[in-house]
Amino acid sequence: MNLIEREVDMQLGSEVILNDDEKLANEILMHWKQKEIEESFRNPQYFNFSKHYFAYKNDIPKSKVYQIIRRMPKGAALHVHSSLMLSADRLLNLTYENHLYMCNNEDGDLQFRFSEIPPKSPCHTGWLLLKDLRNLGDATKFDENLKNYFTIFSGSGQGCDNVNDINTIWRKFEKVSKAISQLIIYRPLTEKFFYEALNEFYKDNIQYIEIRSGLKSLYELNGTVHDKLYMPRLYREVAERFKRDHPDFVGVKLIVTRHRLKTDEEIRKTINLAMQVKRELPSFFAGFDLVGQEDLGRPLSDILPFLTEAKNELKYYFHGGETNWYGTSTDENLFDAVLLGSKRIGHAYGLIKHPSLLIAVKQNDIALEVNVVSNVVLGLVHDVRNHPLATYLALDLPVVLSSDDPGVWGADPLSHDFYITFVGVASKRADLRLLKQLAINSIKYSTLDTKHKETLFRVFYTKWDVFIKQVLTMSTNIYL
């Protein structure tokens, strides 16, 4: 009986059988991984992952392991909020569009509005053309300032490094979300924004995405406001166009969301809208979820009656247990997510404290959408080695990795989360098989039907073989 071996045989990815090329690639990958870990083990002052993400984000590209992971096909991104997919730099570019007016409201929040003439709605500082404001003084400085409204990345990590409590961080986060939504609900920008977002994900070697998004009323330059079903149609069109332009991209589906602070009536309305989207765009629609800071929002148990009512018609992908507060209503959202038949659970950070739910999740094959970087940035955990994902992997739970809102903290669409998980969270012994299984899981637990899953698997495996070959060519100078 070797206890350690028994465990290693149990962990996620242990069933993957590597072919000869993969074994070689694995050796290279593990060479770099062990090197990174051993150096940090000896010099923990340089171990990045025990620090705030912002403190080491800019060092990540230097890592050989990261460089390999960046090239790796990752399958699907299953937990991303669409309006927060795009980085601040790209968003800044979008503010160079014509007809963009801007003002500050009394709270100092930015308001955006595209219009041929100055918008009429009252605003604290009065509406001015952004272009004029930019050219008023130092445009570079202006852009730097503007960019800060689109990100919570502070450069050093000091800003969010435990100095701030979780509510303060979330307030900042919600402010950024609001500013971005304001900017992108202008229909032409929605298209550009979404196409670019897909492109960033595509470039990070992601083949398929399930986005979460609220249904917003988009508007035109002349002031025309579209109904709420227009947005999913437009998203689908952009996704289709992107697919045409990139035949090795498999597609996008939509999980319709609503903020969990809304009233029964508002949530019920969105559920009805979601059902309409489902009827109209059955192949684009994936399901329903509630979003916003879980601690301060309404618990699922609060709205159990009508969630139960709709559960036969809608697939659920609930956020559950994105909290540190053990035994609170937020924490117990996990119970409701399981009982409501959620197909996957977003975050499930608190799940580690619920042994019976851990079993239920495994038995019912409910995937956990884990977002490590998000949990660090949004104040749940500091040293990622304390992230419960380590245990989920050890238990071989159905895990998929995602990135939540990578644009807001300037992360890669998936590569940062994969890299940090692989080196910082998983066992030192975890190897290429873990990475491959995580990618496979993302396809397996997507909401695609069998036929499309097969397509996605085909695309993925083709890319995987190319990736392995690439790693092998890296080997020429690896041991130097």
Add this chain to the structure above:
Amino acid sequence: MAGKWTVFVGTLIGSVIIVLSENAATEIALRRRQILLQKELDMMPGSGMVLSDSELKANEIIMNMKLKELDFCFMNPQYFNFSKHFFDYNNEVNKSELFKLIQKMPKGAMLHAHDTGMLNADYVLKLTYWDNLYVCFNNNNTNFKFSKNQPNTACETKWQLMKEVRNASENVEKFDNDLKKIFTLVIDNPKDVYSDINTVWSKFQQYFINTDGLFTYKPVWEQYFYDTLKAARQDNIMYIEIRSVLPALYDLHGNVFDSVFTAQSYRDILDKFITDYPDFFGAKLIYAPLRLGNRETIKEHLSIASEIKEKLPKFFAGFDLVGQEDLGKPLKDFLPELIDASDEINYFFHAGETNWFGTNSDENLADAIVLGAKRIGHGYALIKHPVLMEEVKKNNIALEVNVISNKVLKLIEDSRNHPLASFLANGLPVVLSSDDPGLWDAEPLSHDFYVTFVGVASKHADLRLLKKLALNSLYYSSISNKDRIVHEFNIRWTKFIDDIVRGKW
């Protein structure tokens, strides 16, 4: 139809039944929810305990205090102390009514404590007022030595009589405050200074090196242990198991004594203490030398352990190895020697006091289990080892969890992320302890109980958890016949409960 569903909760023969109108599906969902939630609560330590009427009343009082603290912090997380560094809130703990109550609570036994880390800097400072103490201020450390004449051991500067140095200083208060800094880890800006685990451990170890000459002076050694027992008793602890490296003691006459003698001196002091305080139940010794050296060294340590066991069979509890696990030798290096001695000597190994998943220090956990450890010190990393967790449960190996120590020594920041929450949820055999509370100004057990109860355990966890943790500490102790101590514990517990109910605590 919105808002028309109604829930009636009624009690029928002790079980809660939920009667619902309108929506059968919701009714079923709520019922299943209740069952699932209950199933988990039933797994928590203490859940099977039946509380007396008085205990129920006391529980209500305690839970009111706990929920008041938690609910406020849930809404105002900026005031939630347990997500911060211990040094940022240790002065505020005293303000908590719940903490004061926990101080009064009989806590049973303290099972994971290092002998020279028990008392705080104020106490150690007083020891420097003893006569015949010489001090040597080196560049990077400070040495002490009791001696009739100027010591002739190495000193970068020169040995000076403590009393004279102090009197020569312009400001004695400032002098003492500066001196105190080497007797503690507590500082104002722990996050800046203790930037990583090795930095804090090196300061931690420096404390033991600095104080060596101070503590190993036989009269100080004995006084320190006497006062440790006193502090434990004061914190409503009945019995302790103390880990010691058993250093060589010395006296003013040039005598140097061996480890067995040191063990003997502890026993003598214990006897004296129990004569002075007959309501204290006792102490046992875990010989715990440093996890350094080679197989030969370990062999020698084990033979010292056997000798002590032979000479002081009732006082000797077992063997352990100490020091920063990451940087020390893993257990597997000494496996043959440790297996050899395992029939004769009980093991209480430190294991998994690390964040490094899949490394040697992490996998010490497997060796501790294989070597038949009676208890495991820390077991912090066990959460990442499902197979080992099963083994721990199956073999009933207690985990000696030291939450505050893990915070101060940089394994964890927010106590809510401490794996203890999961250990409790899984019903693992847990005992709480404090490791080296003197270095961080904590009480022998009260702070760790308080932080665990409010900052780690479920919001639902109540008096039954506290009682169970106290009882566990007796159950998993090395006391051979536990009837007497459990009996006495129950008497004290009943009194504690009555005091709460009468508002007289």
